Amino acid sequence: MGWGIRGFAKTGSGFVLHTALKSPEPHIQEFMMTRFSPAILSAQCMGDATLINEVCNVFLELFPGQLNALQLAINQEDIVLTQKELHKIKGTIGVVCLPEFRESISQLEATLKTGKIMDFKPQTYMAFESLKELLEEAKQFQIGKKI
Amino acid sequence: MKTIFVVDDDPVYQRFMQSHLNQLGYQVKSFFTGEDCMENLYQKPFAVILDHYLANGESGMQIMQRIKSVENRTPVIYLSGQDDVSTAVEAMRIGAFEYIEKNGAAFVRLRTAIERLEKVQLRKGNIFMRLFGS
Numbered sequence: 001m002g003w004g005i006r007g008f009a010k011t012g013s014g015f016v017l018h019t020a021l022k023s024p025e026p027h028i029q030e031f032m033m034t035r036f037s038p039a040i041l042s043a044q045c046m047g048d049a050t051l052i053n054e055v056c057n058v059f060l061e062l063f064p065g066q067l068n069a070l071q072l073a074i075n076q077e078d079i080v081l082t083q084k085e086l087h088k089i090k091g092t093i094g095v096v097c098l099p100e101f102r103e104s105i106s107q108l109e110a111t112l113k114t115g116k117i118m119d120f121k122p123q124t125y126m127a128f129e130s131l132k133e134l135l136e137e138a139k140q141f142q143i144g145k146k147i
Numbered sequence: 148m149k150t151i152f153v154v155d156d157d158p159v160y161q162r163f164m165q166s167h168l169n170q171l172g173y174q175v176k177s178f179f180t181g182e183d184c185m186e187n188l189y190q191k192p193f194a195v196i197l198d199h200y201l202a203n204g205e206s207g208m209q210i211m212q213r214i215k216s217v218e219n220r221t222p223v224i225y226l227s228g229q230d231d232v233s234t235a236v237e238a239m240r241i242g243a244f245e246y247i248e249k250n251g252a253a254f255v256r257l258r259t260a261i262e263r264l265e266k267v268q269l270r271k272g273n274i275f276m277r278l279f280g281s
Contacts, residue, residue, distance in 0.1 A: 037251075044254040045167075054166045062159040087200060091228045091249040092159045099251050106230075 035101045035130060036137035044095050056142050059096055063135055066092060067128070074124045082124055083112035089131065097134055105131075149193035150174045151261075154184045154210065155226070156201050160249070164196060167254050171261060181210030188218055194244070194264060196257070199227035199234060208241060215242045224260050226253070 045051040066089050073081040086109040094102050108127050111117050151173045153164045161177040168175045173193065178184040181201055195214060199207040211223050225243040227234055235246040245260040247253055 040251045044251065046255070046258070048170065051166060051170050055163055058159065058162040058166060062162060066159060087228055088157045088159075091157055092163075094228075094250045094253060095163055102250065106228075 034137055035097050035134040036141055037096065037098045038141055040098065041096050053142075055095060056138060059092070059138055060135070060142060063092060063138075067131055067135065070124075070128055070131070074121060074128060077120060079112055079115060079117070079120060082120075083109055086112065086124075086127070093131070093134060096138060101130075101134070148172065148174045150176055150190065152184055152187065152192040152195040153177045154179075154181055154195065154201065154207075155198040156180070157198070160198070163254070164257075167257065168261075171258065173261075181205045181207070181213070184210065185213060185217070188214065188221070191218070192221065193268075194222045194224055194261070196224045196226060199225065199229065199238075208237060211238070211241050211243065222264055224257065224264075 041052055041055065045055055066085065070082065070085040070089060073085050086105060090102060090105050090109060093105065105127060108123065112120075112124075117123065149172075151168055153161055153168075153175055155161050155164070155177070156179050158179075165175045165177065176187065176190075176192070178187070179201075180203060181197075182205075184195065184197075197207050197211055197214075201207055201210070207225065207227070211225065214221055214223060219242070222244040223242065224245045224247060225238040226247050226249055227238075228249045230248055230250070238246045244264060245256070247256045247260065
């Protein structure tokens with residue numbers, strides 16, 4: 001099983017919440033896949049509602065800029081720059097996402113660091129798309145929708 | 148109000164840090180480069196929180212060495228995005244007060260480290276008072 005499939009693919013038993021939610025139907029599992037973790041955010045903020053709100057707002061305000069920088073690096077096919085952007089993103093998302101998701105970004109970053117990567121653009125773009133989904137989930141969380 | 152310096156080239160993490168530290172009652176001064184931090188070290192911050200991986204090719208380790216050579220008593224809390232034992236060992240060897248990985252428990256560990264730092268400083272203050280009086 002390749003890295004991309006384990007980390008980001010939308011098929012199979014790829015992502016962590018598949019097992020956590022124990023849904024028997026694969027298509028339902030896909031729908032319920034999530035990256036954002038209110039529990040991690042809450043733990044990081046010691047359950048303080050004001051701080052959770054503030055940190056989430058900072059994330060929503062500044063994370064799109066990091067995503068734009070990543071997209072730019074991917075489009076330029078600049079492996080070094082992409083790795084650097086992913087490194088920053090890895091730090092940022094650690095505050096709000098599931099550890100397994102952060103780990104998959106970390107693995108991609110490590111792969112890029114070695115320079116030995118086949119299909120640079122598809123793999124990094126898949127990561128980019130899943131990071132966009134994380135942002136969407138954070139938005140939903142902040143406006144009080146159940147995710 | 149005590150001031151903590153945060154040195155990180157990631158503006159998002161800087162802001163996260165600022166929110167947490169303000170809530171704990173500290174004033175925060177953020178710097179994107181180690182050089183900027185060094186220039187302001189005369190302000191004697193309560194602690195410096197330093198990221199391993201800085202912009203302009205700067206290494207957090209080198210900056211920590213420079214901080215320690217100028218102001219050895221300034222506690223440095225070292226942050227890293229890498230789960231790497233050798234980096235942690237090296238940071239502690241140079242004189243980091245604590246090594247924290249930027250993961251899901253980073254801010255919990257940061258709070259614990261700062262509480263511990265407060266206790267250490269208090270103990271040092273008490274010893275000083277006992278030795279030299281008020």
